[in-house]
Amino acid sequence: EAGVAQSPRYKIIEKRQSVAFWCNPISGHATLYWYQQILGQGPKLLIQFQNNGVVDDSQLPKDRFSAERLKGVDSTLKIQPAKLEDSAVYLCASSTTREGLNIQYFGAGTRLSVL
Amino acid sequence: ILNVEQSPQSLHVQEGDSTNFTCSFPSSNFYALHWYRWETAKSPEALFVMTLNGDEKKKGRISATLNTKEGYSYLYIKGSQPEDSATYLCASTGNQFYFGTGTSLTVIP
Numbered sequence: 001e002a003g004v005a006q007s008p009r010y011k012i013i014e015k016r017q018s019v020a021f022w023c024n025p026i027s028g029h030a031t032l033y034w035y036q037q038i039l040g041q042g043p044k045l046l047i048q049f050q051n052n053g054v055v056d057d058s059q060l061p062k063d064r065f066s067a068e069r070l071k072g073v074d075s076t077l078k079i080q081p082a083k084l085e086d087s088a089v090y091l092c093a094s095s096t097t098r099e100g101l102n103i104q105y106f107g108a109g110t111r112l113s114v115l
Numbered sequence: 116i117l118n119v120e121q122s123p124q125s126l127h128v129q130e131g132d133s134t135n136f137t138c139s140f141p142s143s144n145f146y147a148l149h150w151y152r153w154e155t156a157k158s159p160e161a162l163f164v165m166t167l168n169g170d171e172k173k174k175g176r177i178s179a180t181l182n183t184k185e186g187y188s189y190l191y192i193k194g195s196q197p198e199d200s201a202t203y204l205c206a207s208t209g210n211q212f213y214f215g216t217g218t219s220l221t222v223i224p
Contacts, residue, residue: 003158004158009156033212035214040216041216042119042204042206042215042216042217043204044214045211048211056211091159101147101166102208102212103161103164104161104212105158106151106158106159107158108156108157
């Protein structure tokens with residue numbers, strides 16, 4: 001089966017600019033996640049969708065970050081305006097349940113550098 | 116928020132050496148422990164998911180154990196190869212995944 005697709009793979013922007021990332025989950029996976037992984041830290045959940053509804057966005061900096069999952073398939077994550085501290089890898093994952101366990105499958109991520 | 120810790124942060128081993136690293140997690144409200152391998156410029160790949168105290172899983176030269184009472188898991192690699200070079204992430208799950216900071220392994224040919 002095709003994996004989780006993300007684009008772009010790399011993005012370099014200046015602070016105060018806007019940027020958007022795209023994710024296409026594995027077909028049939030209802031749950032989609034966006035993670036932020038800052039260098040030296042573990043991935044941190046930004047937002048979780050179940051179909052096109054938000055399940056958890058408690059760690060999403062809502063003053064500058066937004067995400068949507070129209071039609072419950074693809075998702076976009078936007079940062080507007082970007083700050084230096086937003087430099088990170090942004091990972092998208094989708095999940096399925098196997099034997100009662102939530103198994104997450106990840107894309108290759110988008111590496112964002114904010115200058 | 117669960118505090119998941121991994122050690123060491125990085126590791127260099129010679130090809131053929133065996134190695135192991137640790138993932139520590141809060142033992143209360145434990146549900147499952149996941150290990151991922153993340154090679155540079157690739158997607159994190161799921162290695163194991165374990166739920167029961169004493170669980171042991173094996174995939175080729177890589178194996179993992181779980182102690183839920185004391186809150187730790189070990190990942191072992193036997194006879195390390197250069198292709199094992201990657202960051203190994205663990206995640207403890209309750210209602211969401213809480214990741215450790217990873218162990219970066221470099222296998223020197």
